[in-house]
Each structure stands twice: as C-alpha cells, then as structure tokens.
Amino acid sequence: xxxxxxxxxxxxxxxxxxxxxxxxxxxxASEQAYTRFANNGITTASLNLRHTVxxxxxxxxxxxxxxxxxxxxxxxxxxxxxxxxLAAIAPSNSPPSxxxxxxxxxxxRLK
Amino acid sequence: xxxxxxxxxxxxxxxxxxxxxxxxxxxxxSAIANKAGLFGYHNSADSQLTTTIRMADGSxxxxxxQPSTKLSEIDSAKLAATASEKCARWTNPQKIEPGNYTVxxxxxxxxxxxxxxxxxxxxxxxxxxxxFLSKRGGGSLLGEKLFPEFVTLRSxxxxxxxxxxxxxxxxxxxxxxxxVDKGVIANLSYDRYWAGKTGKEPTPSAGGGFGGGGGFGGGGxxxxxxxIMEGGDATLDQLIAGVERGLLVTHxxxxxxxxQQTLQHTGLTRDGLFLIENGKITAPxxxxxxxxxPVRLLKNTQRLGQAVxxxxxxxxxxxxxxxxxxxxxxxxxxxxx
Numbered sequence: 001x002x003x004x005x006x007x008x009x010x011x012x013x014x015x016x017x018x019x020x021x022x023x024x025x026x027x028x029a030s031e032q033a034y035t036r037f038a039n040n041g042i043t044t045a046s047l048n049l050r051h052t053v054x055x056x057x058x059x060x061x062x063x064x065x066x067x068x069x070x071x072x073x074x075x076x077x078x079x080x081x082x083x084x085x086l087a088a089i090a091p092s093n094s095p096p097s098x099x100x101x102x103x104x105x106x107x108x109r110l111k
Numbered sequence: 112x113x114x115x116x117x118x119x120x121x122x123x124x125x126x127x128x129x130x131x132x133x134x135x136x137x138x139x140x141s142a143i144a145n146k147a148g149l150f151g152y153h154n155s156a157d158s159q160l161t162t163t164i165r166m167a168d169g170s171x172x173x174x175x176x177q178p179s180t181k182l183s184e185i186d187s188a189k190l191a192a193t194a195s196e197k198c199a200r201w202t203n204p205q206k207i208e209p210g211n212y213t214v215x216x217x218x219x220x221x222x223x224x225x226x227x228x229x230x231x232x233x234x235x236x237x238x239x240x241x242x243f244l245s246k247r248g249g250g251s252l253l254g255e256k257l258f259p260e261f262v263t264l265r266s267x268x269x270x271x272x273x274x275x276x277x278x279x280x281x282x283x284x285x286x287x288x289x290x291v292d293k294g295v296i297a298n299l300s301y302d303r304y305w306a307g308k309t310g311k312e313p314t315p316s317a318g319g320g321f322g323g324g325g326g327f328g329g330g331g332x333x334x335x336x337x338x339i340m341e342g343g344d345a346t347l348d349q350l351i352a353g354v355e356r357g358l359l360v361t362h363x364x365x366x367x368x369x370x371q372q373t374l375q376h377t378g379l380t381r382d383g384l385f386l387i388e389n390g391k392i393t394a395p396x397x398x399x400x401x402x403x404x405p406v407r408l409l410k411n412t413q414r415l416g417q418a419v420x421x422x423x424x425x426x427x428x429x430x431x432x433x434x435x436x437x438x439x440x441x442x443x444x445x446x447x448x
Contacts, residue, residue: 007152008152025143033112033136037133
C-alpha cells in the first residue's frame with residue numbers, strides 16, 4: 001500500500017509531466033479480501049490488490065482525464081499526454097460552469 | 112474471516128437451515144494533488160459481515176449484518192443467532208390486511224429509508240425548486256421546524272465509528288455539519304460553485320458533500336458518507352413493548368424512487384416481518400410493499416432506540432437508531448420470501 005510519502009512523490013512526478021496550467025492527480029489503492037458463502041459452504045475466496053492514478057488537466061476551459069494502473073514512468077507520461085490530447089479536442093467549458101482548482105482556504109476560515 | 116463463516120454455517124446446519132452471505136475486509140488509501148499546491152492523503156480500513164439464513168425448503172428467511180472499521184469487532188455468533196432465529200420465527204407467515212401500520216424499524220430498516228434524504232439537502236437543487244426543502248414560489252425551508260424535537264441528522268467525517276475522506280469532491284477540507292438540529296432544518300449543502308454563485312460559504316461535509324458537489328472526478332459516490340442520525344436510550348425490546356398494534360421490520364429490499372420532490376419511494380419488507388400486539392411479537396407476517404418517504408417517516412416518528420452503525424441496502428452505511436413511526440403505508444401484500 002502506498003504510504004503518504006510515496007503517494008506525494010508519485011503525485012509530484014505526474015504533475016511535473018503536465019504542460020497544462022491546471023492539473024490534478026488522484027491516486028487510489030486498495031487491498032480487499034472477501035469470502036462468500038452459500039448453501040452452507042464457501043463459494044468464493046478473493047484477495048484484490050488495486051491501484052489507479054487519474055490525471056485531470058485543463059486549459060482555456062478545455063478538460064481531459066486519463067486513468068492508468070501501470071505506475072512506470074513511460075505509462076505515467078503516456079497517460080498525461082493522453083489527457084492533454086483529449087483536452088485539446090474537447091469542447092470548451094466556458095464560465096460559469098467551471099471553478100478554479102486553486103488550493104483550498106485554510107481550515108480556520110471555515111466556521 | 113474463515114472462523115466467522117464457520118460459526119454461521121455450523122449454526123445453520125444444527126438448525127437444519129441454509130446460510131449464505133459475505134464477509135469482507137478492505138484497506139484503502141487515496142491521495143490528491145494539484146498544481147496549485149494542494150496535497151491530501153487518506154488511509155482507511157473497513158469490514159462487514161452479512162448473512163441470510165433460510166429454511167432448507169426456502170419457506171422462510173432471516174437476515175443479519177454488521178459493518179465495523181475493526182474486523183475484530185464483528186460478532187459472527189450474534190449475527191448467526193439473529194438471522195437463524197428470525198428465519199425460525201418467520202415460518203408460516205400470516206396474511207394480514209394491507210394498510211397503514213405503526214412500525215418498529217430496526218436500525219438497518221430505518222437507515223434504508225433515512226439515507227434516501229441525502230441528495231435533498233443540496234442547496235442548488237433546493238433553491239432551484241427540486242427538493243422537499245424547496246418553498247413554493249422560491250426559497251427554502253432552512254430554519255423551519257419540520258420534524259419532532261428528537262430528530263437530529265448530521266454528518267461527521269471524523270466519527271471513529273465510520274470515518275470518511277477528509278476532503279470534498281470540490282477540494283475543501285471536510286467538517287462535521289448538522290443538517291437537522293432538533294427537528295429544525297439547520298443547513299443546506301453548498302458546493303463551491305453554488306456558494307460562489309449565491310454569495311454563501313460552502314458547507315464541505317463528509318466525503319463529497321451531503322448531496323451537493325460531485326462532478327470533480329466522480330466524487331459524488333461518497334455523498335452519503337459519514338451520515339449519523341442521533342438515537343435515544345430505548346432498546347429494541349423497549350420500543351416493541353410500547354406498541355399496541357404494529358409491525359416489526361428487519362429490513363427492506365429493492366427500494367426505488369416514486370416521486371423525486373417528496374422523496375416517496377417503494378420497496379419490499381424482507382427477511383423477517385412480525386406482528387406486534389400489546390407490546391409483544393405475536394406472529395410472523397407475509398411481506399408487504401411499502402410506499403413512503405423519509406420525510407413523512409420522520410414526521411411520524413414517535414420514539415428512537417439506540418443508534419448503531421449499519422450496512423444498509425446496496426452497501427449504504429450510516430449510523431441510525433431503531434425507531435417507532437405511525438401511519439407507515441403498506442398498500443399491498445408480497446408473497447416473496
């Protein structure tokens with residue numbers, strides 16, 4: 001499972017690959033185990049290990065998103081490029097339906 | 112997890128019943144970062160066990176389930192006993208007249224209905240006239256008392272019983288927010304977009320907003336995370352003891368919308384429906400189709416039991432109490448088991 005430091009390092013690497021002014025990286029990883037039973041016996045035992053990295057980019061109101069589950073440099077680079085290529089051919093979401101991806105205000109401001 | 116399954120199956124075999132179910136544990140991390148300098152990391156674990164125990168000939172069915180952030184707190188012996196006993200008690204259910212009944216909803220049944228309110232607290236939907244909190248002619252019912260004094264509904268992303276993601280889908284840090292405070296509508300859910308448009312502060316609640324927000328990479332799926340309805344002191348037996356004539360509902364099945372504005376829904380009772388007469392369970396009863404909204408249910412609620420975390424239909428989690436409500440519409444019989 002990705003630690004906080006590993007996640008941050010991975011996210012920064014992906015952000016660094018994007019040429020767009022706005023880029024957001026979402027990382028999800030999970031370990032899920034389950035046992036199903038029916039007719040008084042076990043039918044399924046499963047262990048799933050999953051991870052995904054999703055890249056959302058936007059420029060001039062045009063957005064593109066790509067998700068990958070290979071974390072090597074070439075795959076991450078290809079994913080960022082694909083997101084940017086998709087944004088380039090997407091129609092523009094002009095204001096007011098967009099809001100900026102600026103960092104959130106500090107918690108103290110929220111009453 | 113195998114010992115939990117063995118406990119359930121062993122009991123079912125001893126009782127000449129048939130058990131089915133699922134036990135699951137999960138460990139998840141999520142992280143988010145953007146070019147504006149935001150970084151968030153969240154680490155969580157959860158588990159659940161649900162079981163349905165039926166008679167070998169399929170003539171009766173009982174259900175029990177429990178979620179917990181700690182697998183060690185899942186009480187498989189208790190769940191097995193509950194499901195098995197419900198199955199045994201529900202044999203040869205009586206057909207009684209459809210109609211409006213006083214009901215005792217067990218916590219899972221109560222949660223299955225109450226959770227349906229989640230989307231309605233969206234400020235945008237409400238102010239655009241699309242929810243039960245919309246006022247005719249414009250505005251909202253914010254600040255008005257709609258429910259009895261003892262009804263408090265809130266979300267808390269930091270409740271240790273069911274922690275959820277500490278940021279919203281629109282990238283604000285989450286905080287605890289009360290939606291219904293002692294019967295009064297206390298807050299609506301403003302995402303950043305609608306807050307900016309209307310000159311309000313956003314209300315960033317558990318994991319993507321309480322029916323607000325969404326849109327940012329599909330965060331809307333967690334819209335109901337962290338939901339809590341405050342309970343009372345009464346045990347389930349005490350709630351049953353206070354009912355002259357009514358029905359005890361274990362949980363519901365296949366709930367679907369009927370009216371988006373009033374939140375009226377329909378579905379079936381399932382896996383244990385019992386007649387209560389003079390404060391005692393007297394007979395198993397054939398299942399009914401219901402036609403009710405969480406709004407009307409909470410307006411008709413008379414008394415609350417203790418709140419516990421439950422795993423409702425289709426995996427929906429919340430902390431909910433058992434409750435007693437009058438005038439619950441059960442307009443037709445279902446012979447499904």
